Amino acid sequence: MAHVDERTARRVAEEAREKAWRLPSFGKQLFLGDFRLDLIHPHPRPDEEDQGKGEEFLARLREFCETKVDPRVIEREARIPDDVIKGLKALGAFGMKIPEEYGGLGLSQVYYNKALMLAGSTHSALGALLSAHQSIGVPQPIKLFGTDRQKREFLPRCVNEISAFLLTEPDVGSDPARLRTTAVPDGDEYVIDGVKLWTTNGVIADLLVVMARVPKSEGHRGGITAFVVEAKSEGVTVENRNAFMGLRGIENGVTRLHQVRVPAANRVGEEGQGLKIALTTLNTGRLSLPAMCAGAAKWATMIAREWSRERVQWGRPVGEHEAVAAKISFIAATAYALEAMVDLSSALADDSRNDIRIEAALAKLYASEMACRVADELVQIRGGRGYETAESLAARGERGVPAEQLLRDLRINRIFEGSSEIMRLLIAREAVDTHLSVAGDIIDPDADLKAKAKAVGRAGGFYSTWFPTLLAGAGQRPGSYAGFGPLARHLRYVERSSRKLARSVFYAAGRWQGGLERRQGFLGRMVDIGAELFAMSAVCVRAKADDRPEAYELAEAFCAQARVRIGELFDRLWHNTDALDARLARRVMDGRYTWLEEGVLDPSIPGPWIAEPAPGPSRRKNVHHTVA
Ligand SMILES: Cc1cc2nc3c(=O)[nH]c(=O)nc-3n(C[C@H](O)[C@H](O)[C@H](O)COP(=O)(O)OP(=O)(O)OC[C@H]3O[C@@H](n4cnc5c(N)ncnc54)[C@H](O)[C@@H]3O)c2cc1C
Incomplete structure (x- = not known):
């Protein structure tokens, strides 16, 4: 596949989307200006x-x-x-x-x-x-x-064996439309050929889920399809064990599949359903990374607490200096919020009462971004010791606190299982789904005149009833959400902001119409506001369920901090440098400023002193299969 244009990439992503909404969605309603606290409160309890x-x-x-x-x-x-x-x-x-x-x-x-x-x-x-x-x-x-x-x-x-998921290829990252691995039907088998990159667990796995493209032919509708492949099959070779900035110990490799024969009985779902299966699996699977990010923030709270009390500089424990205090407060409040988001989304998933695909995606995006900030602040609080490895600290007799490792290990969460940029696009697509279903044909270049006319009528009906609901709501009534005590004012803010967000999306759709899908700056901020509002909601619901003064204090701090961030995001929806940045980026890529790059060396180009690359960590012997 030499070239895949943007439209094709979007079409493939769209086809993989789960279109139906069978259950209510708190997240979807939030973006529509309809703050459905009743969907998440009272906090579901495990049976x-x-x-x-x-x-x-x-x-x-x-x-x-x-x-x-x-x-x-x-x-x-x-x-x-x-x-x-x-x-x-x-x-x-x-x-x-x-x-x-x-x-x-x-x-x-x-x-x-x-x-x-x-x-x-x-x-x-x-x-x-x-x-x-x-x-x-x-x-x-x-x-x-x-x-x-x-x-x-x-x-x-x-239960006893290890499996891996193989989607990514050297040329396929965020864009599965480019997938090159093929699965060619042959009787009651498929023959798979391709190279898969960055296979977590791939080096030691017994079973693999492989995403491959089945060509269209008679009796085969074709398309990207999921297969379960035995890792010991002839033709499966682990070619390299990759090493990373963090996550040392991850068994991640490059796997080549050469003429690998897989029984048709190992196909998961139908041909062409592979991406949909992957995305649906991720609806709840996406909660794993935020859970681990929440854990990281909880540990960071503990280290920040201990160190800020113990370390005295300029006559006081460092935690009593205002600049450090702000970091401690941020870390503790964020830890509480991340756990609240994960627990709430997980409990809703167990309850099967709500569709949680937006909440899980928001949690993945938000937790991976915020945990990185938390780790960065923890390193700063620890000062030089934050930058020193645990091994080195221990070697000179200090407690081996792996703060720098936390920063390195967390960084990947913003990249894999959907990078933050892609998560914002996916969530934005879900957030504008109602608008696209009522008015999408108006801006769809492929829709004919009849469909456009129909959409105009439909949109007129929908917007004339929906828009007025955005003008007033419970958030303007001083006594509303009174059961939440001091947090009620934050829930009123969430309700008002949800309507403001929906109005902003409406204005943006009017201003840019079909071009809105390319306004990634606007869409990204819109999603980030939604994530903050979901986090605030989860925190308030959690504090009420925890029902202790300390929980209310943490929730209060988190909501106050989130409101400052939301204020900035709203401001930047309309006042930003997006257009200027896009222009400058194009010029950078065109090489207009290469003179700026003078005066430095490029360490990625080996000099004569490098004989051969340094060997990576040893591979596990039992998994290196040879090409048949
Ligand atoms: C440690 C590790 C473990 C992994 N484990 C697995 C695994 O088990 N299985 C598996 O299949 N894959 C795995 N991956 C792959 C991972 O999911 C990809 O790295 C990720 O999907 C991003 O793809 P990419 O690296 O090719 O980046 P690219 O897609 O090339 O993107 C480069 C940059 O451009 C941005 N970008 C791309 N498209 C757009 C767009 N349309 N709009 C805006 N921005 C865009 C991206 O966000 C990113 O910042 C792993 C990767 C690593 C490093």
Whole structure:
């Protein structure tokens, strides 16, 4: 596939979208100016059986992580020891979300995420190992889309075996329309050829979910399709074990598939459904990363608390200097908010009362961005010790606090499972869905005149009733949300801001019409405002459920901080440098300012002193299969 234009990329993304909204969505209504607090309040509580099972497992996992895992060894050797993997299997940690009838633990979403938070706080590579297997690997798509036979065959295996999800290719990152791996039908088999990049768990996996393109032919509708592939199949080769800025210990590789024969019975869903399956799997799978980000923020709160009291400079503990105090307050309030968002979204998912695809996506975007800020502030609070490795600190007799590691490990969350830029586009698409379904044909270049005329009529009807609802609401009534005590004023703010946001989208759609989809600056800020409003809502609902003064204090601080950020975002919706930036970026890419780059060397171009590249960490022997 030599060239895929933007329109094709959008069409492929659109086809992968789940179009129906069968259940109510808090997030969708929020962007429409309809603050449906009733959808998230009172905070759903786990049922007693789920809670008992979950707490029992958490206790066993905690004991294992505390006594059997040395995170310093993982960090030093960039590898999770075999006995740790074996121990996790024995605990059932690879089958946390697999139903009990297939040998798994059958944990709820709430407890699955709590377990990931715990394991990920021990070492982030453990979180990656468990979540890549269960949130995107074989178990989840098979549970949701597999046939009975596939469930019986693969789910019990996934309790004890490791799986990986292979979508990305050297030329396919955010744009699956470019996917080149092929699966050619041959009798009752498919023959897969292609190269997959950055396969988390791919180096040690037993089972792979491979996304490949089936060519259209007689009897085959074709399209991007998901397959379960045995990693030991002839023709599967792990060509490299990749190393990264952080997440040392992740078993991530390059996997080549050469003439790999896969039974048609291993196809998941129908031909052409692969991306839809991947996206639907991610509806709840997306909560794993925010859960681990929330865990990181909780740990950062603890380190910030301890260090800011202990370290005295200029006659006071550093936490008493206002500049540092602001960072502590930000870290603690954000930790509370991230956990509130994850717990609420997970509990809603368990309840199956709401469609949580927007909330989970907002949580992924928001938590990955905010956790990076939290880690950065933690490094700053720790000063020079924040920049020093835990190993070096310990070697000179200090406590080995891995603050710099946190910063390195968290950074990837803004890139994988949908980069922040792509998440903003996906969420923006969902946020404007109602507008597109009533008025989309007016701006669709492919719609004929009849369809456009129909859309004008439909839009007239919809907007004449919808727009007036944006002008007044509960947020303007001083006594509303009184049950929330001091937090009521923040909920009123959320209600007012939700309407303001919806009005802004309406104005923007009128101003840019079809061009709105390319206004990524505007759309991104709109989504960021939505994320802050969701976080504020989750925090207030959580504080009320926690029902203790300390929870109200944290919620108060978070809401006050979020309101400052929201104010800036609203301002920047209309006052920004987007057009100027786009112009300047084009000129940079055209090479207009290359003189600016003079006076430095480029370390990525090897000099004569480099004989050959340094060897990477050793590969696991048992997984290096040769090309047939
Ligand atoms: C440690 C690690 C583990 C991974 N694990 C897996 C895995 O298990 N399975 C798997 O399949 N993949 C995995 N990936 C791949 C990961 O999902 C991709 O890196 C990610 O999707 C981004 O793709 P890319 O790196 O090719 O960036 P690109 O798509 O090339 O994007 C480059 C930049 O452009 C931005 N961008 C791209 N398109 C747009 C657009 N339309 N509008 C605005 N901005 C845009 C991106 O946000 C990014 O900032 C992993 C990657 C890493 C580093």
